[in-house]
Amino acid sequence: MIRSVRRRSSGGAAALLGGGVLLLGELGARAGWWPPTVLPAPSRVLAALRDNAPELLRHSATTLTETGLGFGLAVLLGLFTAWLLHCLPLLRRAALPWLVVSQTIPLIALAPILLIWLGFGLLPKVLLVTLGCFFPIVVATLDGLERTDPELIRVLQSLDATPRQIDRHLRFPAALPSVFSGLKVAGTYAVTTAIFAEYVGGYAGLGIFIQTSANARATDLVFAAVFLSALFSVLLVQVIAWLARRSLRWLPPENPT
Structure with a gap:
């Protein structure tokens, strides 16, 4: 109940701020x-x-x-890779630094190569x-798997739980908040x-539309496409947040996701 009220309050504040910015933009454009x-109304x-x-x-x-x-x-690949790195410590020590190095390669350098191939x-x-x-999905999931409370692991081991049972009933559920955090970052x-x-x-897509509109100096069309891209990103993150709330109902109220 408290979390619901807080979400509504936060949403209302965000809507109020957005409305104020839009109003200022409209008044400024009409006032010249x-x-x-440069900036259409x-x-x-x-x-x-x-x-x-x-x-x-x-x-x-x-x-x-x-x-x-x-x-x-x-x-799919991120969750599987994180699970594999968690299960194989030697592979994790060998591969994780290279995963970090891979993030130093800008996508703008990889894109032309992929297009050639x-x-x-x-x-x-x-x-x-x-x-x-x-990368965000792998790192967040692996971090969640590695942060499982060792006391809880020892409790399950004392009950003769197998490593697979510990992963299924403890590690994976405990890692879910981190998994969803990684999904939100990736979704943006x-x-x-x-x-x-x-x-x-490419031949079609909002990127092509923005490019052709910018070449034609149609700033209002550029902003329309930018608005849609931002809207789709927000909707994707909101869907992930909704799935997180549905999946993490067992979390205490002081740890909302």
Whole structure:
């Protein structure tokens, strides 16, 4: 009950702040504080969304397909890799530093290589999203598995529980808050990475729409596409947060997720 009230209060404050920013932007644009080609009024962006809805929906469908496939693949590979590194300490010591090193390689350097190897179709975009989301999921899941209370492990061992039973009934449930934290972080990257991949090379998607609109100096269309990309990212994170609340009802009220 308390958590529900806090969430509503936080949501109300966020909505109030967002509404104030939009109102300021509308008043500033109408007063001529800046040219509309630099920062269009929110009403113009809304009109661009309405007037170009079919085209935006078509491009959004491409971006969301890339995001969904890439994020889903990252979840599967990330959870499996974390479990494997947890079960094989020698492999963890050998592979974890290289996973960290892999994050120093910018996606902008990998994207052209993937396009050369795989062409301009769906697959390179999906793989870029997977690469962008993979690391946070692995690190958060592995951290959760390694932070299991040793006292609880000893209790189960005293009851002759097997390592598999300990993992199933203790380690994995205890790691779920960390898993969902990693999923939320990865979720904030997913849509952005898909749009970036479309920048590098593609035929459709919000990234292509933003690029062509910017070349045409249609700032209102650029902001309309940016709004949709932000909206999709927020919705993805909110879905993950909802799944976390449904899955972690056993957590005490002072540890909300």
